Amino acid sequence: MxxxxxxxxxxxxxxxxxxxxxxxxxxxxxxxxxxxxAERNSNxxxxxxxxxxxxxxxxxxxxxxxxxxxxxxLANLPGIMSHLERVEVIDDLRSLWTAKGPANVPVSxxxxxxxxxxxxxxxxxxxxxxxxxxxxVMFAQAPGDRGTELHxxxxxxxxxxxxxxSFANLFGGDPGLIVETDLRRFKATMxxxxxxxxxxxxxx
Amino acid sequence: xxxxxxxxxxxxxVDNHPDPQILTPYxxxxxxxxxxxxxxxxxxYSGYIPTVQKGxxxxxxxxxxxxxxxxxxxxxxxxxxxxxxxxxxxxxxxHCRNGMTSLCDNSNPNAWMADMLLGYTCSGLYGYSHAFxxxxxxxxxxxxxxxxxxxxxxxxxxxxxxxxxxxxxIFPTGWQAAEQADIAPGDTVAVWGCGPVGWFTIQSxxxxxxxxxxxxxxIPYRLERARALGAxxxxxxxxxxxETLKTTTAGRGPDRAIDCVGMExxxxxxxxxxxxxxxxxxxxxxxxxxxxxxxxxxxxxxxxSVPGVYAGFIDKFPMxxxxxxxxxxxxxxxxxxxxxxxxxxxxxDGRIDPSKVISHVLPLESAPEAxxxxxxxxxxxxxxxxxxxxxxxx
Numbered sequence: 001m002x003x004x005x006x007x008x009x010x011x012x013x014x015x016x017x018x019x020x021x022x023x024x025x026x027x028x029x030x031x032x033x034x035x036x037x038a039e040r041n042s043n044x045x046x047x048x049x050x051x052x053x054x055x056x057x058x059x060x061x062x063x064x065x066x067x068x069x070x071x072x073x074l075a076n077l078p079g080i081m082s083h084l085e086r087v088e089v090i091d092d093l094r095s096l097w098t099a100k101g102p103a104n105v106p107v108s109x110x111x112x113x114x115x116x117x118x119x120x121x122x123x124x125x126x127x128x129x130x131x132x133x134x135x136x137v138m139f140a141q142a143p144g145d146r147g148t149e150l151h152x153x154x155x156x157x158x159x160x161x162x163x164x165x166s167f168a169n170l171f172g173g174d175p176g177l178i179v180e181t182d183l184r185r186f187k188a189t190m191x192x193x194x195x196x197x198x199x200x201x202x203x204x
Numbered sequence: 205x206x207x208x209x210x211x212x213x214x215x216x217x218v219d220n221h222p223d224p225q226i227l228t229p230y231x232x233x234x235x236x237x238x239x240x241x242x243x244x245x246x247x248x249y250s251g252y253i254p255t256v257q258k259g260x261x262x263x264x265x266x267x268x269x270x271x272x273x274x275x276x277x278x279x280x281x282x283x284x285x286x287x288x289x290x291x292x293x294x295x296x297x298x299h300c301r302n303g304m305t306s307l308c309d310n311s312n313p314n315a316w317m318a319d320m321l322l323g324y325t326c327s328g329l330y331g332y333s334h335a336f337x338x339x340x341x342x343x344x345x346x347x348x349x350x351x352x353x354x355x356x357x358x359x360x361x362x363x364x365x366x367x368x369x370x371x372x373x374i375f376p377t378g379w380q381a382a383e384q385a386d387i388a389p390g391d392t393v394a395v396w397g398c399g400p401v402g403w404f405t406i407q408s409x410x411x412x413x414x415x416x417x418x419x420x421x422x423i424p425y426r427l428e429r430a431r432a433l434g435a436x437x438x439x440x441x442x443x444x445x446x447e448t449l450k451t452t453t454a455g456r457g458p459d460r461a462i463d464c465v466g467m468e469x470x471x472x473x474x475x476x477x478x479x480x481x482x483x484x485x486x487x488x489x490x491x492x493x494x495x496x497x498x499x500x501x502x503x504x505x506x507x508x509s510v511p512g513v514y515a516g517f518i519d520k521f522p523m524x525x526x527x528x529x530x531x532x533x534x535x536x537x538x539x540x541x542x543x544x545x546x547x548x549x550x551x552x553d554g555r556i557d558p559s560k561v562i563s564h565v566l567p568l569e570s571a572p573e574a575x576x577x578x579x580x581x582x583x584x585x586x587x588x589x590x591x592x593x594x595x596x597x598x
Binding site: 198 | 224225227228230260276292294295296297298301309312314315316328334338339340348350351
């Protein structure tokens with residue numbers, strides 16, 4: 001983590017905050033001298049260090065390729081992430097995301113995929129929009145015969161303006177706990193067919 | 205439907221609830237023919253388990269007939285007579301695949317609560333607090349079963365409920381307690397607590413080759429039942445447990461020590477009186493006199509096995525004894541699923557008769573009196589089986 005963070009600084013760029021480990025690494029390795037990396041970084045969705053950042057990881061008894069395929073079809077993401085209403089795929093890299101906003105007013109933004117390594121990693125970031133955000137998911141073989149490690153990072157910047165405060169709380173409640181619960185349900189769905197519910201305090 | 209419902213410390217009643225519904229394609233609904241009160245229900249009844257809420261339905265030892273299944277249930281069907289382990293398994297996570305079903309990753313809908321209490325969640329349990337799943341329990345006419353294919357075990361037609369019922373919890377719990385103590389032929393095994401789990405633990409210890417079992421309790425009828433199984437006994441209100449164990453083993457100490465008591469130890473020893481005060485003030489969940497005494501009394505190089513339920517933190521844990529005597533401590537909620545086939549076979553072979561643990565068979569409606577009787581240990585109450593449909597059967 002520290003090494004990749006300093007790498008981020010060494011490249012002389014205020015990277016996307018999400019940049020932390022995964023994105024920073026992928027951008028650095030993608031830099032072929034064409035200047036594309038610098039261009040991407042200058043378009044960073046979330047200025048480095050300014051956003052709210054969440055990292056969660058689960059180990060899932062499922063091959064990495066299957067998990068990757070599920071996530072790569074971005075239209076599946078609302079089935080995983082409870083704050084999303086829908087994701088409409090525009091083309092291979094671009095998509096339109098709609099989240100449940102404060103007071104039930106939906107919030108939409110366009111996102112682009114900035115890293116796509118089949119079976120290993122997908123990263124995305126918003127392009128414009130009121131809530132700059134970025135995210136990545138990494139799939140790695142767990143040690144022994146324990147399935148696939150799923151590492152998810154998400155980051156978003158609090159927007160300015162009048163709506164700022166309510167959007168800062170876009171998720172409602174504790175965003176870390178919400179993402180964790182979402183991923184736990186995803187794990188249960190992949191392993192056991194359905195997330196656990198009890199009909200009392202967890203009804204669906 | 206009618207169900208045993210919690211209304212605060214020491215208060216339960218049998219109330220009307222909506223019938224359970226199929227909520228996922230992997231569910232089944234069981235019409236309960238027999239359900240038992242467990243000693244661990246008394247921990248909830250007495251208010252010592254966190255996240256138990258008013259209105260919760262108790263009960264995790266139950267069996268009955270499947271009346272409905274979800275569309276993805278393949279291995280059982282309506283009409284099947286089944287028993288249901290108290291620990292809920294998804295059947296497919298890494299822990300379930302390796303037989304550690306009480307550590308299932310997926311079956312606790314309130315995993316975040318258990319994460320906070322334990323670091324990582326364990327399996328959901330029926331009728332045993334919201335941190336352990338918030339599932340309505342089986343002291344009821346009907347129960348919804350989660351992940352039915354992994355959790356409903358068919359019962360042979362010729363095996364009566366009274367023989368099969370305790371495979372849901374206390375027989376496997378006693379068996380696992382003895383098995384994880386690594387009992388070898390010739391061993392002397394000390395068992396604290398001669399309640400139903402202790403009763404099964406004593407027999408399991410003998411079945412696993414123990415030469416001698418020494419059972420410890422304070423209630424005369426329980427000690428009598430232990431002696432009937434071939435155990436020697438110590439009444440801890442009459443004799444010094446540590447001294448007696450040392451003398452009777454000629455200075456070796458018991459090779460294995462098993463704590464079938466858990467968090468509500470009874471004793472007037474100073475450590476337990478202090479524990480009781482802290483537990484009452486909610487400064488500490490558990491009264492830990494037995495585990496401390498077991499660690500002190502067990503012989504060098506011994507194993508201390510803990511099937512008794514503890515909920516949280518204990519003070520004055522004698523770590524120095526564990527280190528210097530080279531002890532091993534083994535514990536865990538019971539991986540019931542792993543044990544059921546083997547123990548079912550032992551029942552069918554006549555090597556053990558679980559029905560003999562039963563002291564009372566009562567209608568479900570008698571639950572409030574039955575809980576009180578079990579807590580107060582009156583009328584030689586050892587194990588109560590409740591019959592939700594007793595009226596129709598009679």
